[in-house]
Amino acid sequence: xxxxxxxxxxxxxxxxxxxxxxxxxxxxxxxxxxxxxxxxxxxxxxxxxxxxxxxxxxxxxxxxxxxxxxxxxxxxxxxxxxxxxxxxxxxxxxxxxxxxxxxxxxxxxxxxxxxxxxxxxxxxxxxxxxxxxxxxxxxxxxxxxxxxxxxxxxxxxxxxxxxxxxxxxxxxxxxxxxxxxxxxxxxxxxxxxxxxxxxxxxxxxxxxxxxxxxxxxxxxxxxxxxxxxxxxxxxxxxxxxxxxxxxxxxxxxxxxxxxxxxxxxxxxxxxxxxxxxxxxxxxxxxxxxxxxxxxxxxxxxxxxxxxxxxxxxxxxxxxxxxxxxxxxxxxxxxxxxxxxxxxxxxxxxxxxxxxxxxxxxxxxxxxxxxxxxxxxxxxxxxxxxxxxxxxxxxxxxxxxxxxxxxxxxxxxxxxxxxxxxxxxxxxxxx
Numbered sequence: 026x027x028x029x030x031x032x033x034x035x036x037x038x039x040x041x042x043x044x045x046x047x048x049x050x051x052x053x054x055x056x057x058x059x060x061x062x063x064x065x066x067x068x069x070x071x072x073x074x075x076x077x078x079x080x081x082x083x084x085x086x087x088x089x090x091x092x093x094x095x096x097x098x099x100x101x102x103x104x105x106x107x108x109x110x111x112x113x114x115x116x117x118x119x120x121x122x123x124x125x126x127x128x129x130x131x132x133x134x135x136x137x138x139x140x141x142x143x144x145x146x147x148x149x150x151x152x153x154x155x156x157x158x159x160x161x162x163x164x165x166x167x168x169x170x171x172x173x174x175x176x177x178x179x180x181x182x183x184x185x186x187x188x189x190x191x192x193x194x195x196x197x198x199x200x201x202x203x204x205x206x207x208x209x210x211x212x213x214x215x216x217x218x219x220x221x222x223x224x225x226x227x228x229x230x231x232x233x234x235x236x237x238x239x240x241x242x243x244x245x246x247x248x249x250x251x252x253x254x255x256x257x258x259x260x261x262x263x264x265x266x267x268x269x270x271x272x273x274x275x276x277x278x279x280x281x282x283x284x285x286x287x288x289x290x291x292x293x294x295x296x297x298x299x300x301x302x303x304x305x306x307x308x309x310x311x312x313x314x315x316x317x318x319x320x321x322x323x324x325x326x327x328x329x330x331x332x333x334x335x336x337x338x339x340x341x342x343x344x345x346x347x348x349x350x351x352x353x354x355x356x357x358x359x360x361x362x363x364x365x366x367x368x369x370x371x372x373x374x375x376x377x378x379x380x381x382x383x384x385x386x387x388x389x390x391x392x393x394x395x396x397x398x399x400x401x402x403x404x405x406x407x408x409x410x411x412x413x414x415x416x417x418x419x420x421x422x423x424x425x426x427x428x429x430x431x432x433x434x435x436x437x438x439x440x441x442x443x444x445x446x447x448x449x450x451x452x453x454x455x
Contacts, residue, residue, distance in 0.1 A: 031177075035210045042173055046147050053146065063304050066120035073143040076154030080140045085112040087161035087184075089144060089175075093121035093348070094374060095167035098190050100129055101246040101442045102165075107138060109446070114159050116144035121303070121348060128349055144175075152178030163216070163453060165189040169197070176214040187452060188218035189445065190243045193228040194371075196392040201232065209233070217452045219445050222396045236455040238448040241441035242397055244376040249352055254381075256331035257356025263333055264343060264357060265295040271420060272358035272383075274351060275301040275373040277365050280388070281309060283413050284362070285316050288342060291420055297354045299345035301364060301373065306346040313342060322346045355381050360423060362386045362416075365393070366409075372398065375407055379435060384426035386410060386419055397438055404434040 031039065046053075061068030072078075086106055090096040096117065103113050113133075117123040126141040133139035145151035152174055163185040166175075169192055179186040201209040209232035212218075217236030220226050226237045261270070273284055273296060288296055298320075300309045306322075313320045320342035321335075328334055331353055345354045355361060361378035365371055366388025375385045375398055385407040391398045401407035406426055410416040 030210075030213045032210060034205070035207060038205075038207050039173055039177065042147075043149070046174075050146075060304075064120050066124070070143060074146050074151070075148070076145045076151035076158070078142060078155070078158050080114070080142065080158075082112055082114055082137070082140045082159060084160050084162055085114040085140070087114050087116065087159065087164040088189075089116045089164060089166045089170060090122050090126070091117060091144070091167070091170050092119040093125050095170070096122045096125040096129075097247060097374075098243045099165075099167050100125075101248060102189070102243055102445055103130070103139070104248070105442050105446050107133060111162075112138045112140075114140045114142065114161065116142055118144050125349060144172075147172060147174040149174055149178055153182070156182040156184055160184075163187065163449075165219075166215075169193060171208055171211050173211055176211055180214055185216035185453060186214075187216055188212075188220070188229075190240075190441070191218045191220045191229070192222075192225050192396060193220075193232075194392050194395055195228075198228045198231075206232070217455060219448055219452070221441075225396065236452055238444075238452055240444040240448050242376065242438060243441045243445065244374060245380075245435065245439040246442040247377070247380065249380060253331070253350060253353035254356045257353050260327070260331070260333045261357050263336060264338060264340070268293055268295040269423075270295040270297070270358045271360050271362055272297040272299065272354050272378070273362045273364060274299050274354070274378065275364040276309070277301050277368060277370065277373075278305065280364065280367040281312050283367050283416070284364075285312055285318070287413070287417050287420060288318055289316055290417060294420065295341060295343075295357075297343045297345055297357050299351065299354050299364075303346075303348055306344070310344055310346070313344065318342055320344050323350075351377055352381070355383055358383060360384045360386060362420075366390050367413075375401055379406060379431055382428045382431045384408070384423070384431070386416070388416070400438070401434060404430060406431045406434050 057067050088099050088103060090099045115126045123141050130139040145155050161184055166188055167190055213233040218229055218234060219238050219240040221242050223239055226239050229237055300306060319340045321338055321340045322344045324346050326338055355378050361383045363372050363375050363385055365373045369390055371390045371393030372387045378385050387409050389411050402409055408419055410419050
């Protein structure tokens, strides 16, 4: 870690950042209140956002997974840490991430080996309370979440804080080189990082981070719920009626018109349409209805065990209005179209469909998943479509991808959990 950390420029920026958080506190609380009207979970346990906790857990490993995607990537690593006798506290900012932790680790939470709480707001006092209460052995921040007060509080408290499953997208890296570079400077405050590839290691090293370990992508080791695959197999024929089937995963705001227009122009194909955020379920249902598309909601068509309530549904689209059931939705398809790629914010996870040997289609914006999307495209298991016309053509006449191709690609990139577990003691020594 650079001896000069933090630099004078960064110290001044941190002062301004702290003042801004105090000024914006009413806005932050208003935001939570407004989000809480749609999802009451946002407004619950508000004291945790200020570092107050009643949880009895002491000296756990701290895993920060801000939202659903990060929590899913953390799950196999948490399982491995629990198997080694560790206790775990997970922190989240969104209800989706916390719900996933509570669902996945319900038994461990009941047994007192896992605790799930809100991450503190960006106030020094809130993190001091959090760190004094839990006294974590070390912290693992999933992906590339950089929270200045979190970093500074851990340094002051003596809690080693590592980036985990980390990536530094080229778009972000290039932007940091041209601007003030404050985000890049903050990376030097981490105790180290477990990164996805050699290319990511080079970028983090270029901004001054030390103690970097290449461990791969944890999502390749995600557990696959067998019950979801069994449920998909049992109702697939009734839903698709023998038609070729596509699942659209994690569709985000701004690209619905593209996908809905594609569905309207495609005949003899069945689609499963899964919005990324639960607050969008109603909106997407309205769009599908306005387009005259025959669809049904998962909540209306299937029961709690993912069994059909109507054995002969006459629909072209199943709207996936649920969370935590992605493997079921993917089990219904022949191919997956991963959402996010048709908006500048970028595409989402391509690994889940590939885990089920489903070839993947992505839009042009893949900077968020540079690894492993670039490698998947090169291996021929992921097809990048540059525009709407190319998407429609690929859906109408998909190229050939074999199970052997996907298996070889997957085996080449799996094993990130074992590599991370092996690297943690070295990183702590470093």
